[in-house]
Amino acid sequence: MNASKILQQLMKQASGSRSSGNSGNGIDVKGVIDGLSRQLGGGSSSAGQGSRQGGGSSGFDMKSLLGGGAMGMLIGSKRGRSMGGKALKYGAIAGVGMLAWKAWQSSQEGKNAANSSNAAQNASEGERVEVLSGEYQERRSLELLQAMIMAARADGHIDEQEQALITEQIDALGADQEMHRWVEQQLNAPLDAQTLAREADSPQAAREMYLISVAVTDDQNPMERAWLDQLASALNLSPDMAAELERQAQQAG
Template identity: 35%
Template sequence: MNTKSLLDQLLKSGSGLLGGTSSQQNQRRQPGSDGLAGLLSGRAGAALGGGALGLLLGSKKGRKLGGKVLTYGGMAALGLVAYKAYSNWQQNNQQQQTSVPATVDRVPEAEVEVHSKAILIAVIAAAKSDGHIDDREREIIDAEVAKFTRDASLLRWIDTELQKPLDPVAIASVATTQEIAAEMYLASVLVIDEESFMERSYLNELGKQLKLPADLQQEIKKQALAAEQLAGA
């Protein structure tokens, strides 16, 4: 099982726990609010919790609703939001309009794994940014992940990522394109609670290390907020 498959399984698991539907998660849709609304259609009346994904995204009081965008819509929803943010940024910076944004929902299958791995690294790191994943929680996450794959190397990789010290420089180095950097930042925005000083500080440093222009960071946050509101409606 590759990273994309594992991430899809974790997201589907979260969606099932939340009462969402998994059949929509792998659909590719054209950008726009209607497509995102369709991907998030399982949201009504649900609350985040349970399993490895619940632990990664956090269940403590005050955790915002952004994680629901990941669980309800999966990679397709994240790709749509990233595409919208990046496209808007391009339009506002005419000199940047050189090509269609190559976000995870519209790259060749051979490239999806690279995007997926980077996004999962970002999610794990963001979940650790308040220090809430202790040894016991890590053991539970390991056990939950093991339900979805018997790939020993992948399991070791996940455990290694969970144990690594939080290092924005190392995390940002994973981004091989600006679109991947934008996706990693978006995933972090969706997971992080900016009311927490530690989490907000981490996010600010990650944006800096990803070398994302300030106006692109703001556009990503704007689109993330719109997606959160749609998921929490």
């Protein structure tokens, strides 16, 4: 399985989407997602035909999706999803490891100023996903991809057609056959915060899993808010830590 490659591609997409917006040579993420939402949103057959033709800025263009589509599918393709900043936290995905670490550091300010064992304490927290390698990076990448997919499903609006498109986009990023099957399984697995939380291999992993979940949810949606609360509890995150992770995600944009 090549989970680390897929996660790195998604992080790069997130970084590019955040920096380029809808101008210059960047992918027009909003236009792509708007067109996809219209195709999948139960509109008229003529609208569907127009989007398939690919004409105009609002058309559904699979070639464009191959550039930024996996991010768009996971974050913004669901019917009724707001295109506001709250639902599209690209920066939080691009810097998930560093932001999760910053949240922990912020929570420790003033607590251990005179503690000579800070280095050992830091080591016990676990490494950031960005600095892991080999099998450790692969495992963390799977944890984060699983968290992202479950969070994207939290409002119950990903149907079979959307699942197929998400899988196709992951394949376009270079997923091998094992990864392809794993993604399909995750798109159909029961939403279970406890099962997901057991995959966390360190406190840092737990923080990253929560932060990346925040990045693909809208906390104003009751179902998605409930999922975040369940996950925070399952990951044994204190209310203060969960709030700090959410603050870091919102600031990253």
